[in-house]
Amino acid sequence: MTATLSPPGLSPAETNRRPLTLLAxxxxxSAAASTLAVCLGLALLGWFLADGGIHGAPRDALRAGGLGWLMGHGSGVTVQGVAITAVPLGLTLLFGVxxxxxGLRLGEQVAGHGPDADALSDGDRDWTVPAATGLFAATYVxxxxFTAVxxxxxxxxxDLNAVMLWSLALTCGVGGTGVAxxxxxxxxxxxxxPPAVRASLHAAWSxxxxxxxxxxxxxxxxxALDFGAAMNVMSQLHLDTGDGLMFVVLVLTVVPNAVIFSGAYLLGPGFLVGTGTLVSPSLVAIGPVPMFPLLAALPDTGPTxxxxxxxxxLPVLCAAAGVVRSHRHSPTAAWDEGALRGVVGGVLAGLLFGxxxxxxxxxxxxxxxxxxxxxxxxxxxxxIVSLGAGGLLGGLLATWWTRRSLPEEAPTVDS
Structure with a gap:
């Protein structure tokens, strides 16, 4: 363990030169303003591409870009009494990155603050990460x-409350981990x-x-199987080049949502595309849907x-493969430990996907x-059931392979 927590190339004196409050x-x-500026810029670009700025005013485009940024933070929006609560997870993913x-850069900058590693090992309290994360989150919120107002x-x-909740979750969960x-x-x-805990967390992520x-x-x-239908939807919308480009950007923001819908389908329960509908491996019952290209991936109504x-x-096999891959990071030859790592990793993965x-x-x-x-x-x-079962299978397979790869003990020779 090193004596200090300074980032490479910087001495503790250099990292302590700037106060933590200012850095955080x-x-x-910067984290909030950078992504907000991107959304505002795209909105202005779309406004000019659509009609050369003839209709509306720049402030209307900026307001649309700000609302898009807020929706990526779970705000939703109420349009003339109609609530739109779905979150474009593509934007949320971008904001998370x-x-x-x-957060990672902030952690490197505040590494020399607080006690050093030896003092931490002796039990000294260290508030560097909580303080930096708290200030980072407060500024972002x-x-x-301010943007929502x-x-x-x-x-x-x-929804102002949703914006605050999602912003706190993003900055404290993702940003705080980066700081740490x-x-x-x-x-x-x-x-x-304990090593088993670290291995289980690694398995869950895998x-x-x-x-x-x-x-x-x-x-x-x-x-891809119904790509023609997706292109037909695009043609029926009668979008010009500018509108088409902005619509493609809009479609890309909800691709992660579609991937999660696909995962729900693979697990068995499926998903809804409107009240009273169902899309699952055993039953497909849907009615008319909006003209949106990604909906071309939906199966036809009727018997599957x-x-x-x-x-x-497939989820069971994915969990098994993920645990086997994770097992290479920290192999074990103990049957009980290998099985426990796999089960815990699979169950945690099921909770995360839920x-x-x-x-x-x-x-x-x-x-x-x-x-x-x-x-x-x-x-x-x-x-939980499918990924947990797959994790158990993967843990046992990985343990068996580790035991099989162990060198055989040389036989003893009686004198």
Whole structure:
């Protein structure tokens, strides 16, 4: 363990030269302002591409860009009494990446603050990460609230409470983790945890990634099989070049939502595309849907092919593959430990995907479109069971392979 927590190339005196309050405040402001500026710029660009700026005013485009930024933070919006609560997770993912990078950089900058690693090992209290994360989050939330107040009008009103909650979750969860890792505290804290706990967390992350990759693959294949229908939808919208480009950007912001819908389908419960509808491997019952290109990936209404229920095996195989891949990071030859790592990793992955399913849906319009998204409670339960079972299988397979690879003991020779 090193004696200091300074980032490479900087001495503790250099990292302590700037106060933590200033560093964290600037980082939070930069993280919020950078993505907000991108959304505002895209909105202005779309306004000029659409009609050369003939209709409306720049402030209208800026308000639309601000509302888009807020919707990526879970604000939703009420348009003339109609609530739109679905979150474009593509924007949220972008914001998460930016917050992570700024949090990581902030952690490197405050690494020399507080006690050094030896003092931490002796039990000294260290408030560096909580203080930096708190100031980082507070500044980010202030920008979000200020944006919501400016963008809200009589006809368009974002949910201020949701904006604050999502901003806090993003900055404290993602940004705070970046601060802890960048400052070196995370490695110290994790070293105090039992190896089985670290291995289980690594397995859970590996399982989630494997399952999301599989869900994305299934979605891409389904969309490719009906790509002509998606292009037909685009042609019927009669969009010019500028409008078409902005519409493509809008479509891309909800691709992560579609991937999570695909994962809910693979787990068995499926998802809704309107009140009274269902899309699952065993039953498809949908009515008229909005003209949106990604909806071309939906299967036809009616009985499903005999092979589609077999798709529910795919999550089990993904979990097994994820645990086997994670096992290479910290192999074990103990059957009980290998099985426990796999089960815990799979169950945690199921819980995490259930959380993703909970935020992937929402209302996208009036009438029957007020209920669109995965069946959250069923997806959560099926995710825990399927990914947990796959994790157990993967843990046992990985342990067997490790034991098989161990060198055989040389036979003893009697004298």
């Amino acid at each position: 405040t600037v980082a939070g402001l 930016v917050v992570w990078r700024f 202030v920008v979000a609230v 400016l963008c809200g009008t009589g006809d368009l009103s974002p 890792i960048g400052s070196g505290r995370a490695s110290i804290w994790l070293s105090l945890a 399982v989630v990634l494997a399952f999301l990759v599989a869900a994305a693959g299934v979605f891409v294949v389904a969309l 092919p005999a092979w589609t229920p077999a798709l529910i095996v 959380l993703l399913a909970a935020v992937a849906g929402g209302a996208v319009g009036p009438g029957r479109m007020t209920d669109v998204g995965p069946l959250v409670s069923e997806v959560l339960w099926h995710g």
